[in-house]
Amino acid sequence: MVVGAGPAGSSAAKHAAEGGASVLLVDRKKEFGVPVRCGEGVGSHWLKELGISISDRSVCARIKGAKLVSPDLKSSVTISTPETMGYVLDRKVFDRELAIDAARAGAETALKTEVVGVTKNNGKVTGAILEYDGKKTEVKSKILIAADGGESLVARMAGINTLATLYDSDFGVEYEMANVECEGLIEIYFGKSWAPRGYAWVFPKGEDVANVGVGIGGMEKPNAIHYLNKFLELDRFKKAQPVALKAGIIPVGAPCRQLVADGLMVVGTSAHQVDPIHGGGICLAIDAGNIAGKVAAKCVGEGKSDAKALSEYEKTWRSAREKKLLRRLLLRKVLEELNDDDYNAAIGCLNDADVGKLLDGNYAPVAGKVLTARPQLLRALKALLTSSETGRTL
Amino acid sequence: MIEIDRTKCAYCGACVGVCPAMALRLRDIYVEVYNDKCTSCGACVRACPMNAIELKK
Numbered sequence: 001m002v003v004g005a006g007p008a009g010s011s012a013a014k015h016a017a018e019g020g021a022s023v024l025l026v027d028r029k030k031e032f033g034v035p036v037r038c039g040e041g042v043g044s045h046w047l048k049e050l051g052i053s054i055s056d057r058s059v060c061a062r063i064k065g066a067k068l069v070s071p072d073l074k075s076s077v078t079i080s081t082p083e084t085m086g087y088v089l090d091r092k093v094f095d096r097e098l099a100i101d102a103a104r105a106g107a108e109t110a111l112k113t114e115v116v117g118v119t120k121n122n123g124k125v126t127g128a129i130l131e132y133d134g135k136k137t138e139v140k141s142k143i144l145i146a147a148d149g150g151e152s153l154v155a156r157m158a159g160i161n162t163l164a165t166l167y168d169s170d171f172g173v174e175y176e177m178a179n180v181e182c183e184g185l186i187e188i189y190f191g192k193s194w195a196p197r198g199y200a201w202v203f204p205k206g207e208d209v210a211n212v213g214v215g216i217g218g219m220e221k222p223n224a225i226h227y228l229n230k231f232l233e234l235d236r237f238k239k240a241q242p243v244a245l246k247a248g249i250i251p252v253g254a255p256c257r258q259l260v261a262d263g264l265m266v267v268g269t270s271a272h273q274v275d276p277i278h279g280g281g282i283c284l285a286i287d288a289g290n291i292a293g294k295v296a297a298k299c300v301g302e303g304k305s306d307a308k309a310l311s312e313y314e315k316t317w318r319s320a321r322e323k324k325l326l327r328r329l330l331l332r333k334v335l336e337e338l339n340d341d342d343y344n345a346a347i348g349c350l351n352d353a354d355v356g357k358l359l360d361g362n363y364a365p366v367a368g369k370v371l372t373a374r375p376q377l378l379r380a381l382k383a384l385l386t387s388s389e390t391g392r393t394l
Numbered sequence: 395m396i397e398i399d400r401t402k403c404a405y406c407g408a409c410v411g412v413c414p415a416m417a418l419r420l421r422d423i424y425v426e427v428y429n430d431k432c433t434s435c436g437a438c439v440r441a442c443p444m445n446a447i448e449l450k451k
């Protein structure tokens with residue numbers, strides 16, 4: 001049984017079904033993929049690295065690059081590449097397609113079905129109590145896969161701690177807005193006044209429509225909506241009108257310490273499998289779901305469901321992804337310590353050609369320039385340079 | 395006691411994710427509150443992106 005029909009759950013359901021397991025995919029919502037709680041951006045490099053393909057229908061806009069804006073708004077640098085750097089998706093369509101794939105692979109699906117309890121026998125998860133159609137029913141499972149997102153309770157009810165602490169979470173809110181002029185670039189605004197311990201963003205969704213949002217660190221006051229309202233006071237949003245509101249929690253700390261137990265696997269955002277720098281989790285969720293689904297099918301086929309057998313998922317996932325995520329978490333800690341003057345100086349002294357050099361791996365001249373402008377940035381630069389991939393993924 | 399202002403709530407589940415007491419649950423179109431479990435720690439208040447939650451005595 002898979003709980004949660006987001007990217008992680010649907011991918012797990014699909015691969016488990018393809019592997020011959022009989023699969024039930026349940027979700028509390030009346031419509032898979034709705035409501036959307038996401039900036040909807042994905043980077044091409046993740047798609048490539050994880051071998052994920054996306055349909056034309058789920059793509060709202062192709063992104064040429066990213067524009068980083070300094071806290072004082074006086075300067076910006078643009079990172080762009082000749083090929084498409086990323087996509088802004090329509091998550092409603094995207095998630096629906098993944099669920100359809102799971103159903104086509106043979107998974108049964110259930111809407112408006114809430115998991116209100118987990119059943120156990122001798123410490124082993126044996127099923128879940130589902131609430132639907134006005135009644136509670138116990139349904140047995142050989143393996144329960146928890147993919148119920150940042151608000152995950154299923155894994156916690158089963159005994160794996162997926163609680164998101166305030167410190168290790170970001171909280172985001174965004175409007176999808178019309179009448180926003182965009183240049184086909186995602187825009188990232190740094191600075192304590194815009195988004196403490198996070199960033200504010202404009203993600204174009206095609207023509208004059210964009211997701212405009214902020215994500216802030218969990219210990220910050222006041223709440224995220226305050227910062228979004230302030231961001232929207234900028235002149236460029238004068239004509240902007242909201243057409244949708246999206247909010248959510250992003251667990252940006254390290255992935256959960258435990259991903260499997262007897263009869264249980266945790267995948268996706270509920271397992272905190274999220275990029276700590278930009279808070280993106282779509283690709284990581286699909287990747288983890290794919291691995292978990294395959295392992296689940298294999299284990300069911302062999303009649304196994306103990307933690308030891310299921311740990312093949314945890315081992316495969318950790319060895320493939322965790323090191324990189326932890327490196328990026330360290331980088332996040334360094335970036336969090338930068339103040340507005342640091343960002344103003346760094347972004348202010350760079351031009352687009354410098355960014356081109358960075359992308360080509362030619363760090364030295366750029367680092368020299370930044371250090372001349374702001375010697376205090378030595379530590380941060382060191383961390384940037386030791387964390388490979390950074391130039392491409394920022 | 396947790397009190398959620400439904401005119402502000404976006405049903406995003408952030409409060410559910412940070413509640414150490416599992417006193418909140420995200421349902422299809424609303425957030426269910428179990429005040430008997432609440433320890434008044436205030437994590438949900440801090441977390442709520444919409445500033446929709448208050449703790450009341």
